[in-house]
Amino acid sequence: MTRQxxxxxxxxxxxxxxxxxxxxxxxxxxxxxxxxxxxxxRQSMEVDIYPRERPELAELISGSLGEYLAFHNTFxxxxxxxxxxxxxxxxGWENRLFRFSNENTRGAIASCLDPLxxxxxxxxxxxxxxxxxxxxxxxxxxxxxxxxxxxxEQVKDAFLKKTMLARWQIIQTKTITKK
Numbered sequence: 001m002t003r004q005x006x007x008x009x010x011x012x013x014x015x016x017x018x019x020x021x022x023x024x025x026x027x028x029x030x031x032x033x034x035x036x037x038x039x040x041x042r043q044s045m046e047v048d049i050y051p052r053e054r055p056e057l058a059e060l061i062s063g064s065l066g067e068y069l070a071f072h073n074t075f076x077x078x079x080x081x082x083x084x085x086x087x088x089x090x091x092g093w094e095n096r097l098f099r100f101s102n103e104n105t106r107g108a109i110a111s112c113l114d115p116l117x118x119x120x121x122x123x124x125x126x127x128x129x130x131x132x133x134x135x136x137x138x139x140x141x142x143x144x145x146x147x148x149x150x151x152x153e154q155v156k157d158a159f160l161k162k163t164m165l166a167r168w169q170i171i172q173t174k175t176i177t178k179k
Contacts, residue, residue: 001028001042001077003035007104009047009065009079014108016064019051021109023097025087025121026080027133030142032112033098040136045077048086052111055083088124088160090151093117115143120151123164135171 006028013022026048030037046067050058058081065071065079072078096114101107113121119137122130137143152168155161 001031001045001047003031004104005075005077006031006047006110007102008075009049009077010105010108010110012065012071013049013051013061013079014106017051017054017057017060019054019057020107021052021111022049023052023084024049024110024112025082025089025118027118027122029098029112029118030115032100032110033115034142037142038136038140041133041140041142045072047077047079048082049079049110050082050084050086057081058083087121089113089117090120090154116147116151119143119148123148123152123167124160126163126167131167131171131174135174138171 006024010022010024014020024032024047026046027044028042028047030041034041049061051061061079061081063069063081065081067078067080069078093113096117097111098114099109099111101109115137119134122134134143134148138145149168152161152164155164
């Protein structure tokens with residue numbers, strides 16, 4: 001996916017919902033802050049998005065711009081309407097959002113997760129593709145390992161903290177074996 005395609009999704013979501021601001025919580029946050037991000041970080045054709053003020057309209061986004069629908073079949077990318085509880089996020093994530101708006105979004109605002117917040121949420125989810133994505137963020141120096149570890153160390157839930165640290169070790173092991 002490209003930045004222009006992400007802007008198209010934001011513009012279409014605004015047109016369908018009548019809302020002016022959206023939160024992007026999936027991997028395409030990268031295109032908000034880094035429009036020329038490495039290809040390995042923009043493989044997905046799905047944008048996880050919801051209206052900031054009216055997250056209940058996310059179903060309308062999925063029902064209009066979702067996978068296998070006309071929008072997806074026409075443009076080869078799609079929107080997955082999600083909600084604020086879709087991802088496990090670190091305290092204060094809303095203060096670190098990166099916002100963009102331009103003529104391609106027709107004034108709609110896209111607020112994208114900070115790279116560290118996305119890495120944190122992907123580490124909490126723990127799917128193999130999530131761990132690989134975090135490894136790519138590190139490889140391209142878009143996050144600092146020490147900052148992510150600091151976030152993990154603040155986790156109050158002992159089981160989640162232990163799980164996230166174990167997943168971090170898996171990422172480190174994969175990185176070492178790729179060298």
